[in-house]
Amino acid sequence: MAVARSHPFAGPSDLHLHSNHSDGTETPAEVVRQAQAHGVRTLALTDHDRTTGWQEAAQQTAALGMTFIPGMELSAKHEWRSVHVLGYLFDPLDESLRAETERIRGDRIGRAERIVRSIGRDYDLVWDDVVAQTTPDATVGRPHIADALVARGIVRDRTEAFDGILHPREGYYEPHYAPDPLTAVRLITDAGGVAVIAHPVTAGRDRMMPVPFIERLIAAGLGGFEIDHRENTEAGKRALHALAAEHDLIVTGSSDYHGAGKPNLPGENTTADGMVARLIERATGSTPTYA
Numbered sequence: 001m002a003v004a005r006s007h008p009f010a011g012p013s014d015l016h017l018h019s020n021h022s023d024g025t026e027t028p029a030e031v032v033r034q035a036q037a038h039g040v041r042t043l044a045l046t047d048h049d050r051t052t053g054w055q056e057a058a059q060q061t062a063a064l065g066m067t068f069i070p071g072m073e074l075s076a077k078h079e080w081r082s083v084h085v086l087g088y089l090f091d092p093l094d095e096s097l098r099a100e101t102e103r104i105r106g107d108r109i110g111r112a113e114r115i116v117r118s119i120g121r122d123y124d125l126v127w128d129d130v131v132a133q134t135t136p137d138a139t140v141g142r143p144h145i146a147d148a149l150v151a152r153g154i155v156r157d158r159t160e161a162f163d164g165i166l167h168p169r170e171g172y173y174e175p176h177y178a179p180d181p182l183t184a185v186r187l188i189t190d191a192g193g194v195a196v197i198a199h200p201v202t203a204g205r206d207r208m209m210p211v212p213f214i215e216r217l218i219a220a221g222l223g224g225f226e227i228d229h230r231e232n233t234e235a236g237k238r239a240l241h242a243l244a245a246e247h248d249l250i251v252t253g254s255s256d257y258h259g260a261g262k263p264n265l266p267g268e269n270t271t272a273d274g275m276v277a278r279l280i281e282r283a284t285g286s287t288p289t290y291a
Contacts, residue, residue, distance in 0.1 A: 007280045008290050009067035012270040013042035015279075016073070016086060016198065016226065016254030018261075019057070020135050022047035023143035025259030028057040031266075034257070036064050038266040042276060042288075044071035044088060044254075049101045049108075051092045052137040058289040068289040069280070073198060075104050075176075076184040078209050083197065085184040086226060086252075089283030090193025097191045100179060105139050107177035112140045118172045119145070119165060123154055142166055143261055158261055181209070182220050189221035192285025196252055197222065199229040201236020208236055211243070218247050223282060228253025228269040250275050250282075 018024035019031045026034065028045055035043045043066065045057040054070050061068035069088055076083040090097065112130065119125050125148060133147040134140055146161035155161045165172060179187075181197070188195040197217070201208045214222075225240045226232075228251075232240075244251050253269035256262065280288060 010041040011273045014040045015044040017257040019053045021053040022139045028053035029060040032060040035266040040267045042067040044069040046071040046073045048139045049104045065291040075178040076181040077178040086196040087188035087193045090191035091285035094191035097187045111176040194223040196224045202231040224250030226252045
């Protein structure tokens with residue numbers, strides 16, 4: 001599919017990266033620089049449940065001759081499944097969406113404090129240790145608790161923290177508030193954005209949402225699936241490609257970069273230019289920042 005001339009961006013495009021405004025380890029500007037160093041030319045910053053990194057990222061992309069696509073990863077939950085909904089090019093001032101993200105972030109803080117109190121009964125960890133691992137604008141979550149455990153020398157890295165102390169089987173896990181995916185999709189769509197389900201077919205029993213429910217999401221305005229992602233299974237990818245073809249949905253590929261927080265590298269998966277053009281054309285809430 002040819003890229004429309006009205007969208008003067010250049011690929012490769014990576015539409016899922018995180019900064020230290022959520023659970024990444026680098027500033028938005030550094031995320032952009034790392035993306036450029038790995039060959040990315042168009043990117044979306046998709047911090048969890050907030051948009052505070054947009055301006056810094058947009059300024060850095062402009063300085064480097066890149067294109068910036070505003071985004072966010074909105075937390076949702078379907079039954080026992082954690083579902084992440086990527087929102088692109090929505091209006092960041094939309095009142096309903098802002099109210100929901102504020103509720104999510106507020107509950108995340110309370111949940112993180114409860115987890116730390118539980119861990120602190122068995123390990124030398126206090127809330128101030130976690131705060132030291134965050135920035136003022138960060139959405140506090142379990143990755144920051146993992147970083148605090150690393151800083152305390154209790155574990156070696158985030159992977160060991162999540163495989164051990166922060167694993168639900170250890171008994172410290174606490175749930176947090178998140179809307180259902182239908183609400184998430186409608187909020188993003190009503191704010192003029194495009195909703196894409198992030199890494200929807202990761203390994204594990206029944207991790208993929210049932211197809212009838214996915215079809216309800218499509219009817220509610222779901223724009224597409226993030227299919228090319230290192231955590232998606234091959235069988236799951238095939239199933240989603242079939243659904244995307246049937247419903248003419250947007251298909252994306254992204255790195256889910258978190259700096260030192262994950263092994264994922266910018267540009268390890270990318271989105272085809274034609275799909276990026278479709279995403280831009282569909283959105284009405286905000287616009288990309290072109291070089």
